[in-house]
Amino acid sequence: MFIRPPPATPKQTWLWLAPYVAIGVFAVAMLIITALLQWRELDTARSALEGDMHWAERTIESRLHAHIDFLGELGREQEFKQLTYESFQVRAARYVRDAPEIAAIIWVDTDGKVEWVAPNESNATFVGEQLTGQRLSALREALRIRRELVSPDYPDAYQRPAHDIIFPVQRGSADIGAFIAVQSLETLLRSTLPAVFTARYSLTIVDTENREVFSNSSIKPTDRKVSGAISLDLPNNRLGLNIIAYRGGGAWLPLLPAALIIILTVIATITLIQLRRHAQHRARTEEQLRAAYAFRQAMSESMVTGLRAIDLKGRITFVNSSFCRMTGFDESELVGIAPPYPYWPPEEFDQLQHNIDQALAGEAPARGFEMRIMRKNGERFDVRLYFSPLIDTKGAQIGWMASMNDITEPKRIRVELERAHERFVTVIDGLDAAVHVADVQTGEILFANRAFQNIFGFDSVGRDSAMVTAPCRAPPEALHCDPTVLRAEELPCELFDGEIQHTLSGHWYHLHERAIRWVDGRTVRVQITADITDRKHIDEVNLQQQKRLEQTSRLITMGEMASSLAHELNQPLSAIANYCAGCVKRMQAGNYKFDDLLAAMQKAAEQAERAGKIIRRMRDMVKKSDPVRLPISLEELVDETRAFADIEAQRTGTQIVVDIPENLPRIVVDHIMIEQVLLNLLKNGIEAMNDVPFERRRLTIQAKPVDERMLEISVADQGHGLNEDDIEKIFAPFYTTKPEGMGIGLAICRSIIEFHQGRLWVEPRREGGTVFRFTVPIEEEDE
Numbered sequence: 001m002f003i004r005p006p007p008a009t010p011k012q013t014w015l016w017l018a019p020y021v022a023i024g025v026f027a028v029a030m031l032i033i034t035a036l037l038q039w040r041e042l043d044t045a046r047s048a049l050e051g052d053m054h055w056a057e058r059t060i061e062s063r064l065h066a067h068i069d070f071l072g073e074l075g076r077e078q079e080f081k082q083l084t085y086e087s088f089q090v091r092a093a094r095y096v097r098d099a100p101e102i103a104a105i106i107w108v109d110t111d112g113k114v115e116w117v118a119p120n121e122s123n124a125t126f127v128g129e130q131l132t133g134q135r136l137s138a139l140r141e142a143l144r145i146r147r148e149l150v151s152p153d154y155p156d157a158y159q160r161p162a163h164d165i166i167f168p169v170q171r172g173s174a175d176i177g178a179f180i181a182v183q184s185l186e187t188l189l190r191s192t193l194p195a196v197f198t199a200r201y202s203l204t205i206v207d208t209e210n211r212e213v214f215s216n217s218s219i220k221p222t223d224r225k226v227s228g229a230i231s232l233d234l235p236n237n238r239l240g241l242n243i244i245a246y247r248g249g250g251a252w253l254p255l256l257p258a259a260l261i262i263i264l265t266v267i268a269t270i271t272l273i274q275l276r277r278h279a280q281h282r283a284r285t286e287e288q289l290r291a292a293y294a295f296r297q298a299m300s301e302s303m304v305t306g307l308r309a310i311d312l313k314g315r316i317t318f319v320n321s322s323f324c325r326m327t328g329f330d331e332s333e334l335v336g337i338a339p340p341y342p343y344w345p346p347e348e349f350d351q352l353q354h355n356i357d358q359a360l361a362g363e364a365p366a367r368g369f370e371m372r373i374m375r376k377n378g379e380r381f382d383v384r385l386y387f388s389p390l391i392d393t394k395g396a397q398i399g400w401m402a403s404m405n406d407i408t409e410p411k412r413i414r415v416e417l418e419r420a421h422e423r424f425v426t427v428i429d430g431l432d433a434a435v436h437v438a439d440v441q442t443g444e445i446l447f448a449n450r451a452f453q454n455i456f457g458f459d460s461v462g463r464d465s466a467m468v469t470a471p472c473r474a475p476p477e478a479l480h481c482d483p484t485v486l487r488a489e490e491l492p493c494e495l496f497d498g499e500i501q502h503t504l505s506g507h508w509y510h511l512h513e514r515a516i517r518w519v520d521g522r523t524v525r526v527q528i529t530a531d532i533t534d535r536k537h538i539d540e541v542n543l544q545q546q547k548r549l550e551q552t553s554r555l556i557t558m559g560e561m562a563s564s565l566a567h568e569l570n571q572p573l574s575a576i577a578n579y580c581a582g583c584v585k586r587m588q589a590g591n592y593k594f595d596d597l598l599a600a601m602q603k604a605a606e607q608a609e610r611a612g613k614i615i616r617r618m619r620d621m622v623k624k625s626d627p628v629r630l631p632i633s634l635e636e637l638v639d640e641t642r643a644f645a646d647i648e649a650q651r652t653g654t655q656i657v658v659d660i661p662e663n664l665p666r667i668v669v670d671h672i673m674i675e676q677v678l679l680n681l682l683k684n685g686i687e688a689m690n691d692v693p694f695e696r697r698r699l700t701i702q703a704k705p706v707d708e709r710m711l712e713i714s715v716a717d718q719g720h721g722l723n724e725d726d727i728e729k730i731f732a733p734f735y736t737t738k739p740e741g742m743g744i745g746l747a748i749c750r751s752i753i754e755f756h757q758g759r760l761w762v763e764p765r766r767e768g769g770t771v772f773r774f775t776v777p778i779e780e781e782d783e
Contacts, residue, residue, distance in 0.1 A: 022271060030260050056193055063192050064165070067102065068148050070095055071167035071179045078107070078169050078179070085116060092118030101188040102181050103156065109177045110143060112136045123157060124182045135164055142166040143175045153185065161185045161205070204244075306383075306404035309390055314339050314360055317399060326383070326406060328376030345374040359387045359400060370407070381408045425449075434529040438465035439522060440483045440515065446524060455502075455529070465525070472502040472509055472529065483515040483525055491523065492516040499532065508536040576604045629756070631666045631779045634703055634711070641675045642701075645682040654686045654697040664703060666779045667711055669756055674776065677749045677760075681715040681772045684746075688719030688770065710758065711778050716771035721764055730762060749774075 074092070077083035092105040096119055103124035107116035112131035131139055138151030151164040165181040185205055193203075306323030310316050315338045319331055327334075327343040334342070344352050348371065355369045364387035372382050383404050390399040428435055434452035438445050443464045453460055460468045474496040476482075486493055496513040510530045518524040583600050586592035638658055649656050667674075682699060689697045700716045722730060730746055746760075753760040758775040765771055 022267065060188070060192050063099075063101075063188070064150075067099065067165050067181050067183065068167065071105070071148065071165060071181055074105075074179050075167050075169040078176070079171050088116055089118050089120065093120075096122070100191045101183055103162070103184055103187075104182045106180050106182070107177055108139065108180060110175050112139050115177070138164060139166055139178055139180070142168045142178060146170060146175075156182070156184065308334075308402045308404065309399055310402070311399040312360070312397070314356055316341070323404060326375075326381075326404065327373070343373045343375070345372060345380060348372055355385075359402075362389075381406060382411050383407060432531065434509075434527075436460070436465070436469075436527055437518070438525050438527070439518075440486075440525055441522070446518070452529070469527075471504045472500055472511070474498065474500060474511060474513065479513075483523065486515055486523055488517065488523075495525065499536075507531055507533045509533075576608055580604055629668050629670050631668050632671050633666055634664055634713070635660060637667075637669075637671055637674060638678070638701060640671075641678045641682065644675075644679055645686070648683060648686050649699070652686055652690065652697065653694045654689060654699055656682070657698060657700045659700060659702045661704070664705070664711065667776045668779050669776050673752045673755075677752050677774065678713070678715070680746070680749055684772075685715055685717035685719065685770075688717050688721075690719075692719060705778070706775055709778055709780075710775040712773055712775050714771050714773045716765060716769060718765075718767070718769040721768060721770050722762065 074083060074088065088107070096102050096105060104122035105118050106114050106125055108114050108131060112135070114125055114127055114129045114131070117125060117127050130136075134152045134154050138149060142149045146168055148165070148167045151166060153161045153163050156162040162182060162184045165183055166178050167180075168178045169176055189203060189205075306326045307318070307320040308316060308323050309318035315336060316334050317336075319334050321331075324331055324334070329342060339353060339356050340349060341352075352371060352373075355371060358364060359369075368384045368386040370382065370384050372380055374380055384407050386403045388401050388403075389397050390401045392398050429450040432451060434449065434455050436445055436448040436452045443466050445461050445463055445465050445468065448456075448460050455472075456468045466473070478498070479495050481493065481495065483493070483495060493515045494513075495515055496511060498511060499508060500511050501508050508531070510532045511527065512529075513525055513527045515523055516526055583592075583597050586597065638660065642656060642658065645656060648654075678701075682701075685699045686697075689699070696718050698718055701713070702716070703711060703713045706712045750760045753774045753776070756776050758777065760772070760774040763771050763773065
């Protein structure tokens with residue numbers, strides 16, 4: 001239970017003497033503190049200066065050593081002939097951009113002639129310039145000792161102090177030149193040391209003879225200065241850096257006594273006023289204390305958390321109403337009870353006794369005790385008990401305060417969540433697809449299933465996703481968007497969906513990647529990788545079979561047209577024989593003219609060329625080759641195809657009409673494959689009109705643009721047409737409407753058109769017959 005507020009204390013007369021004692025003590029303390037502060041200020045300034053000097057020394061020397069190391073890298077590459085002028089320009093210009101104190105990096109030969117300068121726009125020196133004076137002497141000294149060194153200071157083009165960092169280069173035992181970094185001392189201080197440093201200190205660079213080389217300020221500090229010096233040991237050049245701290249303040253020191261008097265007077269006045277008000281406030285304070293006690297009591301009784309106080313021996317001294325509601329016992333039944341408590345279940349006695357002993361010994365864990373206790377009716381439930389020391393107003397511990405929360409339902413939910421997580425992990429690990437989750441910003445793998453670990457390693461969780469999945473990872477330019485710049489409202493977002501080959505194993509995977517919000521609110525990348533190696537192999541086998549089927553189809557088509565082609569070839573061959581026989585007879589008779597023989601031989605040559613074209617077309621049609629898509633004129637392609645179809649058309653009395661507009665754009669196709677499609681459609685149209693009268697045997701070829709990307713070609717006949725069932729099944733493999741057909745021609749044609757990103761379909765004509773339409777791509781302007 002709560003301790004009652006103490007009774008009112010009597011008035012203390014000695015409180016009226018407190019202001020005078022406070023003034024005396026305060027005055028003495030202020031004098032002592034002032035002296036200590038002045039001494040400490042000086043000591044602090046010296047310590048700060050020493051620390052800053054040490055930092056500045058390390059910073060400048062590390063900067064200079066970095067320049068020497070970079071020149072060394074260039075020198076080693078130049079020694080082994082691995083450095084070209086272009087790579088020198090790129091690397092040196094990038095380094096000069098990152099190191100503003102370097103005005104230029106140059107390559108000079110052994111005579112001091114400048115051959116390379118980086119960057120090109122530098123005006124510190126120029127190609128072809130000859131080093132002279134101290135710079136040339138320093139170069140020769142560096143080549144002699146074959147070590148890097150720093151030249152003496154010299155004025156640059158702007159009359160500012162500068163020096164050369166020289167790194168000689170040898171190839172074998174011969175000197176070939178040196179790399180020189182032209183460094184400005186003024187820029188070195190400005191870029192190496194922050195502005196706040198140069199604002200606090202006066203910096204002066206001196207040479208070995210203590211002559212001033214450069215100073216960042218023309219104002220000289222007063223005698224109240226704290227100063228120091230740094231020695232910069234450079235190869236063959238020793239520089240010193242004098243640092244003097246600017247000191248401010250000091251004007252307030254003469255006013256210190258008056259300030260102390262004013263402060264002490266104000267304190268004394270405030271103290272007296274507070275003492276006069278003390279009596280008036282005392283009654284109000286006691287009333288507020290009683291109200292606070294009542295409020296705390298009400299707050300304790302209204303809390304959902306059960307509170308219990310015990311003394312140092314474990315005896316219960318206080319319980320709130322929530323604790324009583326949880327256990328079912330009244331306050332009178334619990335206060336004054338020592339362990340074992342009545343709400344301890346018998347089966348948990350040993351564990352609960354161990355917990356209370358541990359708590360009384362001050363060894364209670366910060367996470368509290370999770371235990372099972374019993375209500376008055378015997379019902380068991382789970383709680384978590386937290387212990388904290390109970391301190392009285394004097395700072396002494398008088399017991400232990402415990403807060404108890406019913407965790408039965410949260411524990412049940414936690415167990416269910418653990419089981420659900422276990423089921424989820426079991427399902428994910430049972431998948432054949434590899435699944436992993438990686439943080440977008442850091443790339444850390446947060447989760448990976450068993451299939452992913454089998455592919456990329458069982459130690460992948462916690463590692464960088466980019467390194468683990470490097471052999472099988474979508475390139476950044478292939479992603480639909482950059483996941484690092486996605487906002488919360490844009491999630492989830494598709495990143496990649498495609499096929500990638502593992503560079504090490506050679507397996508093919510279908511990779512699907514999305515950006516989602518993770519359970520802790522951050523953006524992650526979820527990647528699902530499915531092995532499609534077998535499917536790719538099947539696709540390749542199917543492709544080879546498709547090619548062989550197309551070849552077979554062309555051979556079948558040529559076989560069906562063989563007799564007609566023989567008849568077609570017979571005409572030019574007979575004409576050639578006749579022309580040649582006529583020429584022979586005239587020459588034997590001696591009754592001939594040269595012009596007549598020439599005309600006859602020219603006609604024989606034309607017929608031979610005609611026969612050759614027929615044979616070449618047959619050979620191109622039936623030969624086996626890989627598809628090659630090239631721009632071609634539609635009129636040219638139709639003319640070549642019609643040359644084959646005209647033979648069958650003349651035999652059956654069919655008229656082929658070509659209705660193609662002029663100035664059509666060229667198409668990008670494999671002309672042999674499209675000729676096969678067009679020839680197959682023409683042959684089907686001719687065969688479809690075998691049963692119609694001769695005057696209706698008319699086959700029409702038309703073409704028109706569909707849009708800016710595709711061109712539509714149609715072949716229309718006036719035959720018997722197709723019924724609805726045939727239209728739906730006509731493109732299925734091995735389905736045919738002809739008694740002697742094999743049912744593979746139109747299926748191959750559709751595959752060829754789909755290979756060209758087009759579409760092949762059939763429509764019935766109102767006036768009778770059928771029209772086949774297909775689309776092919778148009779040549780784009782950039783092609």
